[in-house]
Amino acid sequence: MSVLYDPIHWTPHKRMYDRLMLSFVAGYLLLFGVLQLALHPQITAETLIIRATGTLAFLMLHIILSIGPLCRLYPKFLPLLYNRRHLGVTMFLLALTHGIFNLVQFHALGNADPLVSLFGSNTQYGSLARFPFQALGFFALIILFLMAATSHDFWLKNLTPPVWKALHMGVYGAYAMLVLHVMLGVIQLEKSPVLTGLTGLGMFTVIGLHVMAAWKQAQKEAGASARKQPPLETQQEDTLRGFVYACEVAEIPDNRAKLLILEGENIALFKYDGKLSAVHNLCKHQNGPLSEGKVIDGCITCPWHGYQYLPENGQSPPPFEEKVCTYDVQVHGSSVFVNPKPYPEGTSRPPALIV
Amino acid sequence: MKTIEFLVDLFYLYLFFGVVFAAMFLCRGAALIDEAARGISWKTRALLFPGSVAMWPVLWRKWRKTARKMKTATSNETL
Structure with missing residues (x-):
């Protein structure tokens, strides 16, 4: 880095x-x-x-x-x-x-x-x-x-x-x-x-x-891909087109992540400062599992060698240049939904606020 | 035995080219292909030397490619 x-x-x-x-x-x-x-x-x-x-x-x-x-x-x-x-x-x-x-x-x-x-x-x-x-x-x-x-x-x-x-x-x-x-x-x-x-x-x-x-x-991967979606209202179904149920908010510890395998995408869903953001799970350095890392000083930190990424845009803080893909996240009640369609590496996506 | 001698000679030839290339590459080429390698210390150059000897065909290709790109960019600017 x-x-x-x-x-x-x-x-x-x-x-x-x-x-x-x-x-x-x-x-x-x-x-x-x-x-x-x-x-x-x-x-x-x-x-x-x-x-x-x-x-x-x-x-x-x-x-x-x-x-x-x-x-x-x-x-x-x-x-x-x-x-x-x-x-x-x-x-x-x-x-x-x-x-x-x-x-x-x-x-x-x-x-x-x-x-x-x-x-x-x-x-x-x-x-x-x-x-x-x-x-x-x-x-x-x-x-x-x-x-x-x-x-x-x-x-x-x-x-x-x-x-x-x-x-x-x-x-x-x-x-x-x-x-x-x-x-x-x-x-x-x-x-x-x-x-x-x-x-x-x-x-x-x-x-x-x-x-x-x-x-x-x-x-772990079998657990990450097997989820039961909670019942949704019609209005929610419209806003959640393309989104997949990920987990309950309470399942993710603060400043930690949950690993998700959604439609073949390997995603790390992070909870920090009352917000949720999702990035690709593999670190750009040596493919370390970001979902096993922590949010330290506002940055997702890879558990293997400490490479860091901002949760909102998947970019390493300047002057570093590493980037990972980001995903859209929504929270409805206590349930979290993630759209598994990745945005290009380093794309800013607004975090979902935990109400 | 002749085959073994031939292969060992080939190995030494590869190393010889590697050593000559690595010396040139670490003086000029490294900074050209990687901005972060501009102004690196002699200690770092020494650390990169064995890898440059071993990987010289890959680095040579990359160096030539970068040099060609820079040449094209310069001639486009002149036009």
Whole structure:
């Protein structure tokens, strides 16, 4: 939402987030190092770095993938989402360290180019069990690099939000490749079942959380579209042509919204200062659910990254430029009606007054 | 092995073009395609450098498109 781009738009929350994250990284590396030295006293520094950075990056990827569904299931996890990009970039740097040390230790000491050696030292691409797992790690690292390198708001704006979002969904492809990378690596090089078990547990957690969040969202959307219209007088029927019954005024808490799915439109109906306004539910930044946000300082505030919109016209307050569609709202008695025909993004519509 | 060598060379070539392009893009092109990138600090430019290396074909297309648009607008004003 920056007007001019900063390297990082620091806030006290981001500083705290980064401090906690770096403490976790340092704590993990220290603990892992001590454990490895205790279990394998002969271990070399390079192998220790490869193992520590690889396992930590993979663990952090699980945390990153779990944050989204966790926030949908339990909104108290939302603070973890606000600065997820720093978590992602740190995870990439750890994965990169793991990759570079691997490349140097196993592929840079011969005559061949390190990358040619990486792809050419094991060419059993047709075999499932003997498949070259390092190639999978390389391709996953490329995806993680693309995501980390394009995490700045400059890329969101210039690649356009749909392309940027599609690019960043590549994290699931990277995750699938990394699961295979770890599993094949264990099958081909290790004997201990611990890593296989932990990877299975991680996969089960990530998939389970995504399934639960999708189920909750489906339930919510079913509730948002199933309504019984109250009986109307003939005069009311005329003024309400094109409008659909949304809910009762009392169903919406102050400075909060109700999600509506009306004729396929995803609408957030907000109640604030004795008024009601409706805007499109998806934030322009990363498609965050505006209906789960609050009205703060007179602005609808996205729960994901704090992007703001004025409820009356769906525009971000100046000098920002984001806009969402708006809808007409009417109140009759205690009932709220919304016309699901969207107005162009940023169109001013008078709010409905709660009598 | 020959195929692998060829693909790896192609990868290095892509990176080489990317590095050259990114240096030019962050000096001139970024501000042209995005007003908010005018006068950005060197720290921000450094942060955008890896992405510019990776995404150079997309950015090159966008830069050319914007430059062509500006040229057309200038020649229309002259007329």
